[in-house]
Amino acid sequence: MDRKFVMMARLTLAVSLFGVVFVAMSAAPPSEPDNCDWVAAGKGPSLSAAQCTADAKSCAVELNRCLGGFNYADSDKWWLFTAPEGLRQNVAAPRHVNHQTPQHGRYLSVYVNETARDALQEILDMPVAPEDVDLPDGSVIAKLNYTGPESQPEPPWLTVMAKIDGYCPETVGGTCNGGDWFYYLNRFGNFLSFEELIGVTESGAPIEGGRVPAFGKPSAFCTDCHNPVEKADFLWSLGAALWKTKPVVKREASASYQPADAVGGITPADLCAPGTVSPSPRLPPDVAVPPSQIQNPVEAQRMFDCFSWRSFVALNWTADPRQRGQPAPTLYFTVKSGERVWESYKETFEVFQPGDPDWTVKPDQWNERAAIPEACKSVIDGLSGDALDAFQSRAPKALQMVSKTRANQVLNETHQAFGNQFNILIDQEGRLVRYEVRFNQDEFQYLSENGFADTGAYSYAGPKNVKDFSFPTNRTGLTRAGSIEIKAAWRELCAGPVCTAAEEKAAKRYYAVPALKYVPGSGKRPAQCSLIGKAGLIGLHMVRKTENAPQWIWSTFEHIDNVPPANQAPTPGVDYTLYNPQCDLPDFKPSQQACASQRPGILPSNKRPDFSSKRAECCANLQLMENAFPEPVKTALGLAATSKAKKLLRNHVTRLDPIGPTFVNSEFARMIRSVESDNPFQYYVLVNTQWARGARNPNTREVRTLSCAQRDFVDRDGAPCYTIMPRNGADSLRLRNTTMETFQVSIDDGPDAKHFSSAGCMNCHGDAGTDFSFVFLDAQEISTPIKAN
Secondary structure: OOHHHHHHHHHHHHHHHHOOOOOOOOOOOOOOOOOOHHHHOOOOOOOOHHHHHHOHHHHHHHHHHHHOOOOOOOOOOEEEEEOOOEEEOOOOOOOEEOOOOHHHEOEEEEEEEHHHHHHHHHHHOOOOOOOOOOOOOOOEEEEEEEOOOOOOOOOOEEEEEEEOOOOOOOEEOOEEOOOOEEEEEEEOOEEOEHHHHHEEOOOOOEOOOOOOEOEEOOHHHHHHHHHHHHHHOOOHHHHHHHHOOOOOOOOOOOOOOOOHHHOOOOOHHHHOOOOOOOOOOOOOOOOOOOHHHOOOHHHHHHHHHHHHHHHHHHHOOEEOOOOOOOEOOOOOOOOOOOOEOHHHOEEHHHHOOOOOOOOOOOHHHOOOOOOOOHHHHHHHHOOOHHHHHHHHOOOOOEEEOOOOOOOOOOOOOOOOOOOHHHOOOEOOOOOEOEEEEEEOHHHHHHHHHOOOOOOOOEEOOEEOOOOOOOOOOOOOOOOOOOOEEEEEEEEEOOOOOOOOHHHHHHHOOOOEEEEEEEEOOEOOEOOEEEEEEEEEEEEEEEEEEEOOEEEEEEEEEEEOOOOOOOOOOOOOOOOOOOOOHHHHOOOOOOOHHHHHOOOOOEOOOOOOHHHOHHHHOOOOOOOEHHHOOOOOHHHHOOOOOOEOOOOOOOOOOOOOOOOOOHHHHHHHHHHHHHHOOOOHHHHEEEEEEEEEEOOEOOOOOOEOOOEOOOOOOEOOOOOEOEEEEOEEOOEEOOOOOOOOOOOOEEEOOOOOOOEEEOOOHHHHHHHHOEOOEOHHHHHHHOOOOOOOO
């Protein structure tokens, strides 16, 4: 949106609607509560930024006094806001199924006041989506959340965003965390805080005065999840309404193009036909032809699945220790020594340091590595024998644990993406699943040479004051690989720093490496470091931007021992990482309806037989509240003594969608066994590959930025769009990696409360990412300070 238009609209609305409402107030709360006429009038509250900064809870209480019991559906000043349809009024059934956000219950209704409605309507009427949005002060968004079935009468619990001019008690990297919005969450009459959810007194009463309150700027509850849609003024519904239904700024066009080794069209090798699969350290440059040229959708999908597997082999080749991101030229596809190519890519914290105001990074720093944390040096110095040899054969891997009370919402070292502070995954051994995020040299080069990684040059939504931001493809990048981002999930295979003989034997089915568990220091608490005897790879996301796939190619892999196949009984004798066969037994299995009614997370209770710890652990694919902030963070926060849980509760996980490319998976498993009979990569499968059909205008080669959002190749306004593939009937396939999108499930309203996966990678990244990437959001929330070399 033109910045002048935004400011004029904001000024006009502020003058006409709030000229006498926003008056100077003292920091102390009013001695007598204000009346609630402003709610009925569709206006904003008479609360100042200074007041709410000084006493956020009093502001939350005052807001909820007026908003908590209001009848939004019967008001002509409040409008229902649904995505992508926009604004609606006088709706008979206001609840809508919640497809994407488990923390808001099974159903929800989003209402906006008249102030927000007037501004939103102007934005939604624009033929092209604006660059960014700035709603006027006094806008209020009220979300009614329902945990039970649509037919079940129940009081909703409320989450609210109220825009108060200048309300910004916290900045991150020079950006206001969560905008000018005041957020709060009130569940069934209580303002929740972190300790109130997991801690009790000796008498069993909730602890008061938690460290992470659900009001003000509650990072763990609200703002970190809303930050990806900063350009939509932190409103997910608006982001979906805009960027799924309207074209945005046009991106690069290019001349007619095909990869150098694919001239002449698609070949059997591009489809991984029998006899054409062989190990190679060379990344495939691109899919062979623009997918729109392939009429057979099965053949097109196989081309992308073949691309995914060939990329998997190349990226899991032994890395060259002299050059980050490159395969070792003299080593074969073996796991006997050395790190993988993708493991030598840069981690986010090596490139972004928002806590350092003078931070900059240069292209010639690609080969530099961050120093081993001081707390870990003594651990390595104490190694000897085989353990020391294992560390000396590769760059040490330090898997970090979040040490702050703020729960980052983009996939990081302990938390999964967009699942609030309870999105920690615990395997069936009771151990924490950890993550790492990396990107390649082409992406690093683009960020560093343009100054996009300099502190102060970016916000959650990407580089400031930069239009047409576009990561390089395999045609424009430094190495001609295209931008590549990697997310990996790891489990602890050994109980201690030294693996037993039985653990070593079990570890042979995994790509397994020794690793360090590093917890950065916080306040007076020093940093901590310990050794994981073997960390086993259980999940791997690989996303890559190419000329024929400018919306990126989304490939996700898992270990076959994570969970049983969808809709199948567990295989006898398999020790599943995330699935508990006992949960099928009557003594353990709670009803799906009972589990669903407890969303956004299960809180075990000895007073409720259905939710004792053993039954809570069998609520499939749902978050367990008592796992929030695991040890040693829990101890550092002073929570261990009050938590009801003696240990972390295990998550029971099921696969909801069949694994797609069975033929290509079989071909590569056969090939890997033929190369090395005990190579553990034979036990990994491609879950599926997402890609965009209609990615470019076939005449101009211009990149299409509009998702068809379950429509066929033209949207309702006639604007060209791309379709997310593969499709299951009329809908794009729901894609979920059980290790990294464990809790991204929706629950239907049938008698069995059946689970189904959320919409998948491209939907979320296309809505809120910067050129489909969340690297800038992750950059704002990293917690590991380093010094420039």
